[in-house]
Amino acid sequence: MNHAASPASQTGAPNAPAALYQQVKDYIAREIQSGAWRPGDRVPSEQELVTRFSVSRMTVNRALRELAEQGRVVRVAGVGTFVAEHKPQSTLLSVVNLQDEIRMRGHDYACDVILVERVAASIEVAAALDLHTGESVFHSVCVHREDGVPIQLEDRYVNPRVAPDFITQDFRNTQPGEYLLRNVPYDQVEHVVDAISATAEQATQLEMPATQPCLLLTRRTWTAGVPVTFVRCLHPGNRYRLGSRFRADGNPAFG
């Protein structure tokens, strides 16, 4: 194995050998992927890998730490490293900011704010925002358009405790979601995707036939554990889809 004095392992280097930690990582990943090491099997200890690859412990440690972050191995201090049980066959789908996504496609983005009001929380909204039924909440409805075509009907509820000035904003230039992102950034988010039919009113607002199935993206966000917003985004099924591309090595590349 080549050492510190060896050719570059720099990002840009064209035909450079992989970084040492990456070589160790690849080796372990291959043993797991090939089935040579089964789930639950013990992975060689850091010290064993140090001697086997003739690298320092920090290098082996980085390889194992990153594999653990990816969920391929489980590390237990004082015990050892093990092949993760049952490669949780989960994959990731990306949910991107609509405005950025549309503009990145080079298309025109517009947002019609249909409604901004203060209402009493329904049972559902109160539960979602962790408030009492009947408490005052902010409510907004907008239609987002791509090149003039409605792409999303956004039905949003906002917790006045964390965004008291929401109701007094001028939403002609900044859409509600954008305002919240800038002023009440969240640190936790929950998403749910459903396929449903639109109501007659929703179909009208989205300028689509009522028979068209829709994608419903429901999102809740929190900041420091306090609910910020609860929003239902309704997309005509023939005008919107969620997608992702994922490479095994760790970094997802979305397209």
Next chain:
Amino acid sequence: MNHAASPASQTGAPNAPAALYQQVKDYIAREIQSGAWRPGDRVPSEQELVTRFSVSRMTVNRALRELAEQGRVVRVAGVGTFVAEHKPQSTLLSVVNLQDEIRMRGHDYACDVILVERVAASIEVAAALDLHTGESVFHSVCVHREDGVPIQLEDRYVNPRVAPDFITQDFRNTQPGEYLLRNVPYDQVEHVVDAISATAEQATQLEMPATQPCLLLTRRTWTAGVPVTFVRCLHPGNRYRLGSRFRADGNPAFG
């Protein structure tokens, strides 16, 4: 700042101070989150942080590297580290293995294999699997059930070049997707989610009314760059949803 001789920063330690790299990470994350450092702003160099926090460069490097992995900063070798442009408001949704998911809920899982055949690739299938139209491909159709209720109609095409024995398998005990996972593990995957209407035949197979909107999950997988399988999973909208919960600090926790 406390040093090597300081109290534990071990995982298990109850009231131990955070690890030094974590403290540096937290500091930078706070400056960004609070808005003190705007997108595009330069983050102090590793050397500056080393002197400011009186820690070693490796420690600062780990903090910055992990922030870069999370997409909060962008690092350019030879130039510097910068606050990431407009936190690409993307979030992740998990797509989990259906069989595991159902069993994890404590429900009964079953799979009816409707069909396994060899067919000539249509234009669409040929494009998806990177084959020529009319080339021979394997085709299977199954219905997956949760407690007897159809949850997914799986329409799968398999590249015979990478899974030549697919057609000769006995799928009474192992379902097609499971066979592929075990024998032709993939290293790249693409997912797309749509909301569509089921055809009459599909509605019958799923034992659902034809008017019910459906979630269509289309997946393609590759191994070493070669397409493995192209599968369309159709879910009745009222019996299935995709969901995720994401914490800001890095590791998504799905529920």
Next chain:
DNA sequence: TAGTGGTCTAGACCACGGC
């Protein structure tokens, strides 16, 4: 007590980009 992983240090060499 011996082995494990978790963290940290104080150096080091390298490729890159801007000056």
Next chain:
DNA sequence: CCGTGGTCTAGACCACTAG
């Protein structure tokens, strides 16, 4: 040229777990 980040080393101390 210098400062930047990317990587690597050969040690070190610690807490935890098991025999």
